[in-house]
Amino acid sequence: MVKPVAKLFRDPAKNIMAEIGKTAALMKNVIDLSIGDPDMDTPRPIVNATTQAMLEGNTHYTASDGDPRYLQTIVNFHNQHFGSNYGLDNVRATVGASHATDLAFGALLDPEDEVIIFEPYFAPYKVQVEQFHGKPVFVTCKAENNFQPQKEDIEATITAKTKVILVNSPNNPTGAVYDQQVLQDIVTLAEKYDLYLIADEVYWPYVFNERTFIPLENLAPKRTIVTGSLSKVFAMTGFRIGYMLAPKELITAAGLLNEGVTYTAPSMAQVAGTYGLQNVHELAVPLQDEFGKRLIYLSKELNKLSWAKTIPVAGSIYLFLDITGSGMDDIEFSDYLLEQAGILVIPGQAFGQGGRGFVRIAATQNMETLKKAVVGFNALSFADQQTVK
Ligand SMILES: Cc1ncc(COP(=O)(O)O)c(C=O)c1O
Structure with a gap:
């Protein structure tokens, strides 16, 4: 046996x-x-730029936090497009947003720390928390509220062990885009109880009917970790490329954790991501x-x-x-x-x-x-x- x-x-x-x-x-x-x-x-230009880079020998490890050109492009994109204020200390390349979320939990959680997740939720979050011996705590969002979380429901689940609130807007699976007031309520609670926020922003371009995407990180830059992805933005799920934006000490912790996980993200996928973000519109x-x-x-x-x-x-x-x-x-x-x-x-x-x-x-x-x-x-x-x- x-x-x-x-x-x-x-x-x-x-x-x-x-x-x-x-x-x-x-x-x-x-x-x-x-x-x-x-x-x-x-998009063909992304594929062409990647192919060209590979033919030119771009097939090796990059620096562990990422290719400096990719990192600079992410920072420029967030600062120019969303009005954020990131520097190169705040970013790392990841193997999709899934990897970024994983590193964020690993960097943040001690055993029994609680993570508030709004449900219905993207199913992998649960195991991502549990693998670090954290505890997912669910707050149900109802259709009658257009699947937007309610402040009282969130506050009722906060305990001394709560460490993180996970926010995914635009949301998979409900399609909700959280209102400014809802995001402000979440930030107010995070400040009151000294919590971190993880902002899963993989669907940021997909907002319709006069709705706008509001970057949570701008409301609480010191306590927010953004998990970004190019998978859905450019229909490039197979490239497995994303990023994490966070306060410097969390980027350092994520780097220590990732040394033995993927070390870095694929070099050619970082070229693809750079090209995409530089031509996003x-x-x-x-x-x-x-x-x-x-x-x-x-x-x-x-x-x-x-x-x-x-x-x-x-x-x-x-x-x-x-x-x-x-x-x-x-x-x-x-x-x-x-x-x-x-x-x-x-x-x-x-x-x-x-x-x-x-x-x-x-x-x-x-x-x-x-x-x-x-x-x-x-x-x-x-x-x-x-x-x-
Ligand atoms: C909400 C959400 N977060 C993260 C991911 C994973 O994205 P990636 O392909 O960048 O790992 C998905 C994929 O479907 C998703 O729906």
Whole structure:
């Protein structure tokens, strides 16, 4: 007998997506609206700049915190675009935002420290906290508040052990974009209880219907760690490139932790990120416009269904659809949608208990395919159907 794996992974929770994915894999012509990976090609100029850099020998380790050109570009971008005030001491290159979040938790958490996470939430956060023996504490955000966290709910969960509040706006999976007042409330609580803030900003360009992206770091620069990513901004998820912006001592701690994790980020992906951020307007706007069109179309069409409703489109690349009027729970509904209409979505409870009764629809297919999906939704009927409007 060999000793078992770490306790954290001995009894894994049922993987809802893997089960549905198995069924989908056996079917033909599935409309896959499950994956949060933009369907567009990475802009060709980014690919060309990366290829050229590799041909010129840019295939080695960079400095452990990152290629100075990439780091300077991130700092310039945040300072010019968002009005922040970062220097080169405040930045490191990471292997996507996932890695940045991981390093942030590792740099911040001692055993039993608590992290407040607003749910529904991006599922990996939980294990990211637990692997450092921290404790995730969930605050449910409700559809009636457009999935914006409420100050009283947050304050009620703060204890002497609370160390961090994690903020993801524009939000995956709900599509919420937090109001200025909500962000100000979070900052007020962070100051009152001396907490850190992690701002997961991977969807920053994706704000629609007159909403604006508000960088949390500008409201609380001394206590905020930004986890940034180029994955969604430029449809370049496979490059695995992101960054972390934070007060200097946290960047130093993250560097110590990362020495034995990835050491640095891939050199060629840093070239890609540099090119992208230096040409952000030209390269990101077409993607932004396309996702806006898709979400507004889906929202308009799916809100016509008597048994479904959504909050007004605000941001991200997802629609979080309330399907309680179908009379089914979100897992049953997702199975039924797959069997009857060949459409794959993610049941809301994959994002925590607060996601029950919803499904996440990723707008990661072209308009033609989304139109077919709308026909599929319209063809559904349910034994216990109710009107929800
Ligand atoms: C909210 C959120 N944070 C982080 C990530 C991870 O991004 P990256 O590809 O940069 O690791 C994702 C990916 O879907 C996400 O939705």
